Amino acid sequence: MNNIFPIFDFLKTKSAEDQKTILITLIAVTGASTRNPGAHMAVAEDGSSVGSFSGGCVETAVVSEALDAMTAGQPRAVRFGAGSPYLDIRLPCGGGIDLLFNPILDTTFPDEIFRHVKSRQPFVIRLDSVAAPIIWKGVAPGRKSVEQDGTAYHIHHIPPAKIIILGHGPSVASLARLTEAYGISCEVLSPDAAVVNELAGPDISAQLLKTPGPSDFLDIDPWTACIFYFHDHDWEAQLMKQVLDSDAFYVGAMGSHHTHATRKRLLTEIDVSPADIARMSAPIGLIPSTRDPETLALSTLAELVESYHRQFGLRV
Numbered sequence: 355m356n357n358i359f360p361i362f363d364f365l366k367t368k369s370a371e372d373q374k375t376i377l378i379t380l381i382a383v384t385g386a387s388t389r390n391p392g393a394h395m396a397v398a399e400d401g402s403s404v405g406s407f408s409g410g411c412v413e414t415a416v417v418s419e420a421l422d423a424m425t426a427g428q429p430r431a432v433r434f435g436a437g438s439p440y441l442d443i444r445l446p447c448g449g450g451i452d453l454l455f456n457p458i459l460d461t462t463f464p465d466e467i468f469r470h471v472k473s474r475q476p477f478v479i480r481l482d483s484v485a486a487p488i489i490w491k492g493v494a495p496g497r498k499s500v501e502q503d504g505t506a507y508h509i510h511h512i513p514p515a516k517i518i519i520l521g522h523g524p525s526v527a528s529l530a531r532l533t534e535a536y537g538i539s540c541e542v543l544s545p546d547a548a549v550v551n552e553l554a555g556p557d558i559s560a561q562l563l564k565t566p567g568p569s570d571f572l573d574i575d576p577w578t579a580c581i582f583y584f585h586d587h588d589w590e591a592q593l594m595k596q597v598l599d600s601d602a603f604y605v606g607a608m609g610s611h612h613t614h615a616t617r618k619r620l621l622t623e624i625d626v627s628p629a630d631i632a633r634m635s636a637p638i639g640l641i642p643s644t645r646d647p648e649t650l651a652l653s654t655l656a657e658l659v660e661s662y663h664r665q666f667g668l669r670v
Contacts, residue, residue: 357514357537360404361394362471365464368398375399375458376424377488378416379481380407381431381500381507385449392499392509399424407434407451416453423455430455431483454507456481456488463488474513474575482506513577514538515603515662520563520593521583522546525608529581529651530558536655543571545589567592574600577666579658581638582607591620598630604661606638606654613637635661 361377368375378395388408395405395413397420406413412434423430435450458464467490470477480489484505493510501508516539519526526544530553533540542553542560554560561571566589574580580597582605584590590607594617597605607617614636621631639653640660 358394358511359471359514361396362464362468364396364398364402364404365458366468368396368400368402369458369461369464373398373400374424375464376420377456377458377481378405378407378420379454379456379479379507379509380451381454381481381502382452383449384435384451389451390499392511395420397421397424407453412451419453420455424457427457427459428486429457429481429483454481454483457486458488459486460488463490466490471511471513474516474577476510476512478511479509480506481509512666513575515658516575516578517541517581517658518543518572518574518578519581519583520544520590520597521581521585521608522549522589523583523585523647525583525647525650527552528647529583529654530560532648532651532655534558536659541571541573543569543593563589566590568596569593572596572600574602576601576603577662578602579604579606579662581654581658587617587620590617591624594621594634595624595626598626598633603665604635604658605633606635606658608636608638608650608654610637 365375375396375398380389380391380393383391393407395403395407395416397403397417401417403417415434419432431452431454433450433452470492475492477490477492482505499510517533518541519529520543522544526542526549530540530542534557540558542558543563544550545563547562550560550562563569580602582590582594618631635657639650640657641649641653644650644653
């Protein structure tokens with residue numbers, strides 16, 4: 355899901371410890387690869403690292419190369435796998451990957467870019483295989499993950515998906531836990547205090563809904579998916595109207611076709627337009643007629659992940 359938060363969190367933390375750091379970027383792939391161009395690793399001078407480019411085939415060599423580039427204080431491009439000068443390092447898939455190593459010389463860079471990542475805004479990083487400085491800026495989302503301009507590479511990033519689950523019952527907890535395990539930011543809004551108390555914690559934000567009207571807790575950007583797991587239409591109608599008037603990239607609701615027909619009538623009565631109603635995926639999920647909470651959660655998550663990649667997947 356393009357979640358680069360751990361990469362830049364690591365760089366910020368290590369920079370605060372006065373450690374030298376380096377950003378490694380996958381700039382090109384030949385043949386098969388487990389990661390797409392634009393993926394990152396980060397390495398600190400103590401040898402610790404975050405991120406990966408393979409299933410463990412090259413990471414040790416990447417860390418070693420990173421430490422050497424860090425000492426030299428200059429960027430370098432290195433190929434691993436097919437065509438690499440490292441004859442003893444091969445990718446099982448038979449492909450080759452080109453990595454760009456950029457030492458971070460500007461100590462303000464990790465803090466600045468981490469704040470931007472945390473604020474969920476798209477941005478581009480300009481890396482150079484010859485010149486040392488790393489340049490970044492906030493931009494409108496691009497459609498290519500990596501663009502080359504001479505010795506410079508422009509790496510485009512968009513925010514990862516965020517999921518807001520609105521509802522009650524065991525399906526809410528099932529989807530929240532599955533989402534957390536998958537690594538997507540998750541927020542829960544529920545009128546059920548037991549659900550809120552069960553899920554609220556450092557990794558899941560859970561808020562109690564006290565009325566069925568619009569909510570101030572809804573914080574929606576274009577990379578947010580909103581999931582409705584209500585059994586009571588009285589709770590969902592006004593919240594759906596609020597969500598369908600937002601930039602959410604995906605809106606889904608559980609229930610049968612008959613349930614959704616009733617829902618559409620109620621939404622029409624409160625002046626939700628046919629175009630907005632048509633945005634909703636219902637019955638939700640890729641697996642039809644799911645009846646248990648765990649399968650419904652899996653079906654829902656699969657559908658919204660597919661929707662995210664279909665709408666925002668950057669070309670390689």
